[in-house]
């Protein structure tokens with residue numbers, strides 16, 4: 001539709017029709033059993049008539065369903081404005097990829113982009129238009145269950161992934177390319193920092209930190225062209241984001257130049273009432289419309305009050321027009337006026353969903369996401385040896401992780417199945433650990449005694465992370481620890497494979513194992529990926545996108561913490577009045593960027609092409625890396641800097657670039673990075689983002705514990 005036609009359409013709409021556009025309902029409101037929905041219909045201030053005026057539906061899937069509903073809806077709508085269909089396609093649609101934290105561990109934005117392309121393709125064939133992804137919230141607290149939906153604790157990594165997701169979902173021409181979805185960057189802003197790691201809790205971030213660390217990934221998603229942004233549940237500056245004018249108008253719309261659709265999170269407008277910043281739903285509706293929330297997801301403030309409100313208030317009427325305009329533009333950008341069934345096609349759907357190509361990508365992505373945490377030589381497994389597989393997750397297909405609502409567990413093989421396929425029954429014995437706990441442990445003990453190596457599949461169930469799944473204890477469940485302790489006594493080689501959604505406290509686990517493999521929730525093809533890693537068919541290369549703490553007492557924890565006035569250093573180890581714990585190191589158990597390989601890499605000393613850079617000139621830092629092991633391997637080479645003196649306190653170090661390189665056994669390679677002034681900019685006291693002249697330390701390493709061995713100067 002041409003812009004003039006779209007404007008004419010807006011003009012023609014009644015207030016009721018305009019308000020309808022701002023309301024989003026879940027798909028069950030339109031299901032055939034709608035008479036059962038009188039309860040929710042009342043709660044949402046809905047009537048059968050109003051239902052066919054709403055602008056969008058969430059949580060629908062299937063080409064047949066979307067086509068049917070779109071037809072039914074458009075017949076009833078006076079102006080035949082099509083519905084928008086949205087859903088949470090977070091780490092895959094039907095074919096499930098590793099959880100986003102696992103995707104983060106690939107350190108490969110190209111891989112992430114590919115997963116987003118495939119997710120969009122499967123979902124678009126079902127008639128979906130928008131995915132509520134990417135979640136770009138920066139995370140430092142593994143107690144928060146939603147860290148599984150994040151790509152980690154670092155702004156550079158998060159930025160690169162934010163762009164990769166948005167580009168992958170949206171492509172370059174949303175109107176023409178019917179295999180794409182509009183992306184929704186969420187949750188604006190700061191949702192990743194709830195106090196105490198408790199979901200939906202308030203957020204206490206100073207503005208400098210918010211701007212310096214948290215906002216850049218949202219900005220990157222917006223710059224990459226994301227069509228929507230979702231509001232966060234939490235407060236910023238003690239005002240809930242969904243009713244926060246400064247955050248939404250001044251920062252998001254003006255400074256960050258977002259001109260797409262702002263959608264509330266589920267029920268978040270109504271939640272302004274229990275938050276205690278709005279007296280009732282009516283006041284909540286005024287607040288949300290004023291800050292520019294275009295679509296209300298599943299609370300009843302707009303549907304109950306907006307018609308009356310705008311009839312009495314010209315300013316609100318204009319604001320309503322502004323919101324409806326944003327929504328109509330999105331529908332137009334998706335080409336829905338010309339083609340309301342855009343992409344929905346049962347045949348394409350059946351060809352695309354779980355296609356061999358998609359499953360292959362799920363396998364290689366899962367392999368790339370796996371992080372080898374410990375290995376004293378036990379891995380890769382020797383196929384000649386006798387292996388026992390045990391542990392509660394050995395035969396579980398609960399390996400898709402939260403936010404995989406269309407993912408079919410039946411499609412996911414278990415580790416027992418995949419290892420069984422690889423090894424015959426003579427070499428592999430699968431033993432149920434419950435026998436051990438139930439006192440019938442003679443078979444269990446016997447099998448263990450006969451074995452050389454024991455693989456123990458441990459971790460969390462998928463309900464233990466995700467939304468509303470915060471925990472105060474982030475160690476493995478106690479019975480899993482008992483199992484490990486008992487195995488340790490038997491003097492066998494033990495390899496623990498972990499399926500989980502957050503950095504766990506593994507301090508108690510490390511002394512009990514010879515090998516430790518972090519598999520996250522690896523998705524549909526996860527068990528095969530883990531098997532490939534265990535047997536060395538794939539040499540692990542994943543690197544942690546989030547620090548693993550030594551204990552829950554350290555969290556929130558991040559490698560790039562602010563410099564303190566009393567830093568703890570090795571030389572001062574015996575001093576008391578330092579920023580330290582009496583009972584723990586400050587550092588992580590496994591730092592950000594950490595991950596082992598089956599081969600080893602030797603880093604030479606790095607060299608700088610110059611000791612100075614300026615606004616116009618850059619320098620190159622280079623290093624020679626050698627694969628000193630016996631097999632080919634992939635290494636992620638990481639560059640960290642420290643700004644020695646800033647106007648505000650600067651982090652102890654920050655990642656400024658990285659490269660993934662593959663080296664044959666014995667091969668050496670020079671890896672180079674160009675350093676420019678732009679990478680040295682930061683948020684000043686007045687919130688301007690710029691660099692300061694002065695000295696910077698720099699270093700290259702295999703993880704964030706890299707020493708900053710060199711320095712250079714930025715000239716004025």
Ligand code: NOJ
Nearest residue numbers: 058088132186265266467
């Ligand atoms: C609530 C979650 O916070 C959000 O991330 C999600 O997209 C919506 N529900 C819709 O399911």
